[in-house]
Amino acid sequence: MNENNPIASQVEQNTNLEAQSQTVDVQASNEQQTQEQVQVTSEQTAPIEQQVSGEQQLVDEASQAVSGGSQVVSQTESAQSETVLSQPQQETALQREQRRNKRARLMQAFAEVKAAFQENKPIEVNVYARVRGGLRVFYKEAPLFLPASHFHLRQSPTDEELMEVVGKNLLVMVHEIQEYDEGSMAVIVSRKKLLEEEFWNNLKVGQIVEGKVSSVASFGVFIDIGGAEGLIHISRIAPYRIDNLKEHFKIGDTLKAVIIEVDKENKRIGLSRKELIDASTWPATEEKYGVGTKHTGIVRRIVDFGAFVELEPMVEGLLRTSEISWTKRLRRPNEVLKVGDKIEVVVTAFNAEKKTISLSMKRLQENPWPTLHEKYPLHSIYEGKVIQVVAQGCVVSISPELDGFLPRSKMKKILKGNKIPLKQGDKIKVYIAEIVPEEESVILGLVEEEEENPRQENPKRQPNPKTYETKPLSSGISIMDMLSDQEKENLLKSLKK
Numbered sequence: 001m002n003e004n005n006p007i008a009s010q011v012e013q014n015t016n017l018e019a020q021s022q023t024v025d026v027q028a029s030n031e032q033q034t035q036e037q038v039q040v041t042s043e044q045t046a047p048i049e050q051q052v053s054g055e056q057q058l059v060d061e062a063s064q065a066v067s068g069g070s071q072v073v074s075q076t077e078s079a080q081s082e083t084v085l086s087q088p089q090q091e092t093a094l095q096r097e098q099r100r101n102k103r104a105r106l107m108q109a110f111a112e113v114k115a116a117f118q119e120n121k122p123i124e125v126n127v128y129a130r131v132r133g134g135l136r137v138f139y140k141e142a143p144l145f146l147p148a149s150h151f152h153l154r155q156s157p158t159d160e161e162l163m164e165v166v167g168k169n170l171l172v173m174v175h176e177i178q179e180y181d182e183g184s185m186a187v188i189v190s191r192k193k194l195l196e197e198e199f200w201n202n203l204k205v206g207q208i209v210e211g212k213v214s215s216v217a218s219f220g221v222f223i224d225i226g227g228a229e230g231l232i233h234i235s236r237i238a239p240y241r242i243d244n245l246k247e248h249f250k251i252g253d254t255l256k257a258v259i260i261e262v263d264k265e266n267k268r269i270g271l272s273r274k275e276l277i278d279a280s281t282w283p284a285t286e287e288k289y290g291v292g293t294k295h296t297g298i299v300r301r302i303v304d305f306g307a308f309v310e311l312e313p314m315v316e317g318l319l320r321t322s323e324i325s326w327t328k329r330l331r332r333p334n335e336v337l338k339v340g341d342k343i344e345v346v347v348t349a350f351n352a353e354k355k356t357i358s359l360s361m362k363r364l365q366e367n368p369w370p371t372l373h374e375k376y377p378l379h380s381i382y383e384g385k386v387i388q389v390v391a392q393g394c395v396v397s398i399s400p401e402l403d404g405f406l407p408r409s410k411m412k413k414i415l416k417g418n419k420i421p422l423k424q425g426d427k428i429k430v431y432i433a434e435i436v437p438e439e440e441s442v443i444l445g446l447v448e449e450e451e452e453n454p455r456q457e458n459p460k461r462q463p464n465p466k467t468y469e470t471k472p473l474s475s476g477i478s479i480m481d482m483l484s485d486q487e488k489e490n491l492l493k494s495l496k497k
Contacts, residue, residue: 102141109142110185117174122194125172127165135162137170137189150175150190153199153227199228203262203269208276213253221249223257223271230269232257239274240314241300243340277314282355284315289350289357294364299341307333309345309359317357319345326362326369326440329395329403331388369437376402378432381447386426394422396430396444404442406430411446 116123125137125144134147151157175190211225220233232255234245242248249255261270289295289311297309297317306320321333330336337343349358368375376398384396384404393407410433414421422428434443 106141109140110187113139113142113144113174113187114177114185117177120173122171122173123189124169125189126169127167130159130162130166135165137172142187144187144189146170146172146189146191150188150192153192153195154224195227199226200262200264203259205259205262207259208256209259209271210254210256213249213251213255215251216245216249218245221245221255223255225269228267228269230257230259230271232271232273236260236270236272236274238313239277240310240316242313243298282314282352283312284350284352284355284357286350286352289315289317289347291347291350293347295345295347297343297345297359299337299339299343302332302334302337302339304332307337309343311357315357317345317347317359319343319359319361323348323358323360323362326365326367327372327402329388329405369435369440372402372437372442373435376432376435376442378435381429381431384428384430384444386422386424386428389420389422389424394420396428398430398444402442404430404432404444406444406446410444413448414446 113123123139125139125146127146128136128138128143130136134145134149134151137144137146148157148162149155151162170191171194172189172191173193174187176188178186180186209225209230211223211230213221214224214229215222218234220231221237222229222231234242237245237248255273256276257271257273258275259269260272261268263269295311297311299307300310300316301308304321306318306323308316309319310316319333321330324330324333324336328336343361344364345359345361346363347357348360348363349356351357382398384398386394387397387403388395393405393411395403396406397403406428408415408420411420411422429447430444431447432442433445435441436443
């Protein structure tokens with residue numbers, strides 16, 4: 001020690017008493033310096049601990065993180081204090097200067113953070129550790145806290161995503177500052193605003209995005225495309241109609257879509273899948289939809305001549321009205337079908353070139369016409385109900401399974417000129433006049449009911465009775481004299497009539 005201390009070297013040249021006196025003075029001085037150094041160390045540590053304590057009060061979810069940060073700082077300061085006490089005395093002045101400089105840098109860092117907050121400017125921080133509730137980050141010498149809810153556009157990032165950024169630099173905005181009377185400061189930072197600006201600035205109409213289904217509503221499907229939700233309206237789901245979205249999509253499904261609208265002000269994103277589905281490619285194959293194959297379909301449209309049945313997305317078949325029932329005379333398919341009905345059908349024709357499929361419901365059952373006469377014999381009488389009146393006659397339902405046709409020629413006795421005196425809903429008695437299996441037709445006749453009261457002749461039109469006198473012949477014999485009594489009676493009766 002004397003080799004490095006010029007004062008001590010000078011004292012050794014004097015008497016031994018003076019050297020001992022100087023040595024005692026130096027030791028006393030060193031002890032006083034050590035006490036001052038410990039006091040300075042305590043003063044430097046106190047603001048940091050107070051700053052972390054204030055931050056703990058500011059953010060409930062970050063309480064453990066702030067406490068952890070306080071322990072890191074306190075342990076570091078304590079370790080440094082112990083190092084100071086154990087190091088040689090000649091390093092005390094240098095260590096004191098280093099601590100003063102460190103405190104100055106800390107105060108300067110907090111001043112820059114406060115200025116960035118006031119000017120609404122981003123700062124770059126280094127991620128120190130993953131702590132409870134978020135991340136412990138540092139801006140230069142200043143400890144800050146980044147909550148997990150402000151790390152990503154999503155509310156709850158995964159733990160893997162948080163751990164991945166430890167040791168890396170991030171650009172953040174100062175979200176909140178809490179200052180305390182003793183001069184300490186608690187600071188919360190956020191990435192959310194910066195990420196939102198970047199996200200919305202990068203969205204372009206026509207851009208293809210991918211995300212997971214977050215919810216399914218009756219009017220469309222919402223997908224998460226990186227922290228923000230986009231809506232695929234039901235009309236933009238596919239080039240074909242989909243009525244029940246929950247039958248086709250579920251939460252967690254991954255979908256691709258095209259951006260068709262971006263509304264930054266209202267934070268809305270319109271998406272579409274139509275453009276990503278090649279409608280020119282017909283998924284139906286003859287192997288799957290060959291003649292005779294049976295399928296379950298959904299009635300999607302009803303027209304006058306039939307119903308269009310969806311067999312699978314982008315595959316529809318036509319069910320003509322005549323193929324709905326063997327024995328019912330239907331005018332329109334909506335008499336027995338409605339949109340949304342699930343029905344069983346069989347393929348009767350398949351044309352890959354024209355992309356058409358013909359369907360039938362009735363051919364799922366045995367043709368009843370060859371044996372219909374056994375169940376409905378000729379001349380058997382039924383009480384029927386008029387279901388349709390046309391110029392040629394009436395369609396009459398004689399049972400839940402069978403309709404027949406009553407032509408004009410079979411109702412001459414009730415016709416009033418050219419007008420048929422029947423209307424829909426009338427009940428009449430008919431009989432089976434003819435069955436034509438080749439034409440799938442039943443011809444009916446009208447039953448003539450006997451009159452309960454015989455027709456009375458009009459007395460005005462009856463001839464007036466006359467008295468006929470017989471004149472004698474010149475011979476004195478009349479015609480009456482030549483007839484028998486029975487013949488005379490018959491003749492008189494005929495004359496009265």
